[in-house]
Amino acid sequence: MTVTVTEQIWVPMTDGTRLAARLWLPDGAEAKPVPAILEYIPYRKRDGTRARDEPMHGYFATQGYGVLRVDMRGSGESDGLLEDEYVKQEQDDALEVIAWMAEQAWCDGAVGMMGKSWGGFNCLQVAMRRPPALKAILTVCSTTDRFANDIHYMGGGLLNDNHWWGAIMLAFQARPADPLMRGADWRSEWIKRLNHMPFWPALWLAHQRRDAYWQHGSVCEDWSAIQCPVMAVGGWADSYTNAVPELLEHLNVPRLGLLGPWAHIYPQDGVPTPAIGFLQEATRWWDHWLKGQDRGIMAEPMLRAFVEDGQNPVSTTKPAVTGNWRGESAWPSRAIAETSFYPQMSKTLSTQPGSGTAAIRSPLYTGTACGEWMGTGVIGDMPGDQRGDDGFSLVFDSEPLTEDVEILGNPVIELLLASDKLLGQMAVRLCDVSPTGASQRVSYAVLNLAHRDGSEDPQPMVPGKPTPMRLKLKMCGHRFAAGHRIRFAISTAYWPILWPAPEAATLSIDLAGSRFTLPVRNLGIAQTPVAFQPPAHGPFAPITQTSQSRLGRSVTIDTLTDTATYVTVGEGGLFGEGVFRFDEIDLTLDHGLTRRLTVQADDPLSARSAISQYFDLGREGWRIRIETETEMTGSATDFRMTGQVRAYENGELVVERLYDQSFPRDCL
Structure with missing residues (x-):
């Protein structure tokens, strides 16, 4: 057609x-x-x-x-x-x-x-x-x-991605309309937008x-x-x-x-692969509801989910995974049942309740193997081997499994926990530990302890008072292979995902009042076949790539100050796309960002997030450059965010915006 x-x-x-x-x-x-x-x-x-x-x-x-x-x-x-x-x-x-x-x-x-x-x-x-x-x-x-x-x-904890995304929005929204489309008023409208533009990350930090x-x-x-x-x-x-x-x-x-293995990408382009014929599935959906044509889409299982096999987490780049598609006729599924594990003083998991008390206070840079909060399919943004972070955590391992265990749903952790500080935080990871000892993160969750009973009215902890906690981990689909171990790891920090609480807290866990639950699928039930066509696309936009992107990611620890520095770099294409020109409209785009996050092992107030960024776009005779610099720091009582935006046309500064805002910490 x-x-x-x-x-x-x-x-x-x-x-x-x-x-x-x-x-x-x-x-x-x-x-x-x-x-x-x-x-x-x-x-x-x-x-x-x-x-x-x-x-x-x-x-x-x-x-x-x-x-x-x-x-x-x-x-x-x-x-x-x-x-x-x-x-x-x-x-x-x-x-x-x-x-x-x-x-x-x-x-x-x-x-x-x-x-x-x-x-x-x-x-x-x-x-x-x-x-x-x-x-x-x-x-x-x-x-x-x-x-x-x-x-x-x-x-209830502050994600460092609040700053990251807010910085990107500054550059995105600082770009002008294309004069070829907008017309003669493009420049005046651009200046109006620049002078009105909010300080995006501060908008959201104001509501804690x-x-x-x-x-x-x-x-x-x-x-x-x-x-x-x-x-x-x-x-x-x-x-x-x-x-x-x-x-x-x-x-x-x-x-x-529909849940596949993919990052923040439409499934026809999905990474990690396998990608699927999602546009065909979407067309079946639209045909049913917009054209009244029954293409069988509503006869599919209510949930089609890809259950991943365990992988060796040696690389933080994950272009492909293996696994199997599962179909669930209803959700919650009758094929899935809760299986409980109980933590023991021996750092093991048992089918019987444990006893005793275990304590943990992690270095504040625990979490550097976390990968990005939001995977976008670029190299290096997936979680790596968790053994380093496991070493800074309280871990509980099962015995080697005698048969495969397949889960689909939200793992849950229930703890009877006391803190020695008014404010604190906790991160919980579910890991798949191979016979070699490699630890793959399967799911995780974080909790600002003040938000244990909800986020509308957070309340500080009562130091020393055992307090029940229930935390639902991120939805996941995973097969633990026979011979592997199931691991739950608990830490009191998760940097650079989560901004630290104002004091470093020690958490004490009453094992008798604690339980971990997995949503285990019954593999004996007949499986509903699930299949997709290969990916399809319409014609692609004509593009000429003029240079490759440079992506970098590193973690260093200064052993004199016990300070970790986490740096991500994307030059010439923030998401690996490179510098390129849309040939039909003769427009070249180039986007780069460097993010540097630092924290000292035992000093939450040392935390700092700094982002520098540029965005270039234009054609012969019309060149636009946007530069931004933003920074976030925190004291015991306040957060401070500063920023600068500079917009250039053909090398000349058009508008410069400066931002400097502070907000009281609200149980955060």
Whole structure:
């Protein structure tokens, strides 16, 4: 089927704002209208996601769909200002876009919405608003709870990725619209955006508990608000897998879940492989709900999940994994049962409750084998061998397994725990230990102890008082092979994932009141066959790569000061894409960032996060450069974030912004 791509159209809002969009249409749609699919994000349709959009949306158009890729208000070529993530205005605009799409001559009135990450979030949020034309959504790498499971906080603790992502947003949002699309006012609009742009990481640091700010846009606040069918997709190497089982369990609409081995990537391009024919699966979904054609998608198991085999964790690059697809007809699954393990003073796991007390106080740089909080499929971003971090942790090992053990779900740890400080934190890792001793991280979770009973009203610990804790680890699918050991490891720090508490705490665990639980699949039950077609794509955007990227990752420990320095570098392409030119629009892009995180083993107030960054884009006669520098430090009572943004046109400074903000620590 022939497809026509319109590089830019304007979608009018009732307040006079115009949103810029690209449109893919199958030929003949004007005469015979087709259903439409919306993707609605702030990442610049013209250049930011062009390489991904072309083969994906072009494919859907060949299957008889109109696809509209819209830049949100204040991003790309669109009018207006972007104030924050997931604000009500964002949803209001989406409602207008959907209504506008349904009224176009090329649309038959049925609209679906899809997206990954930000776009996956707002699919769910817009579905809660129930626009009449929205018939189904497809959400990828998203969350149901913006505080509990996003890039800002985890277990009530502050993620260092809050700073990382905020720094990237400074560079992303500092870029101007393309004058060839925007027209003569591009420069004045650019300057307006630069002078108005918020200090992104500070926006989120201002809310350190689960208040109304985070409740807004969290679909777990009212599951019943979603009334359209939902397909939810995630990957084990990503950070958003928990949303898939939560949506399956709590929604009361037709729903499907898909969990593969992938990082933060659409599954047709999935890394680690195997990638799958996801665009074919999505088309089956859209055909069912937008065209009324039964392609068998709703006869598939409610959850299709890839259960990974254990791997040698010698490398932090994981291009491929092995394993098997499993199909669960319902979630929670009747084929999965809790199996309990009890920690013993001998540092072993038993089927019988233990006794005695075990204590742990880890060096604050425990966690340097953690990999990235959010895997993106680039080299070096996966967790490495955990033995170094295990050595700084309290570990409990099973005996070598006499048969394979397959798990699918959320491991759970219950502890009776006392702290010698008011504030503290805990990290728990589930590991697969091979006969060689190599330790592979399977799942993990972290907890700010003040948030043990929830994040709306955190309370400090009472020093010395045994306190029950229950912590659900990240959703996982894994097969522990016979001869391997199951390991639970507990530490009092997880750097550089988590910012440390203001004092280094020692935790004492009453083993008699503690238990670890695994979601074990019954391998004796007949397995539902699960199979996918090979990946398919539409035509790719013509690209010329002008240089390769340089990626670096290192951890060093200064033995004189006992200070660890964790450095990640991405030059000439932050995610390994290199410096490249979009040939059709003659636009070259180059993005680089260096992140340096340091902490002293026994001094939480030594923690520091510093990020320097550049973004270059342009063509002959029009060259834009963005430079940012940001830093975060903390005292016993406050956090401080500073930042600088410089925007250049053809080598001349246009705007410089300086930021310096402090926030009281709130049980953090």
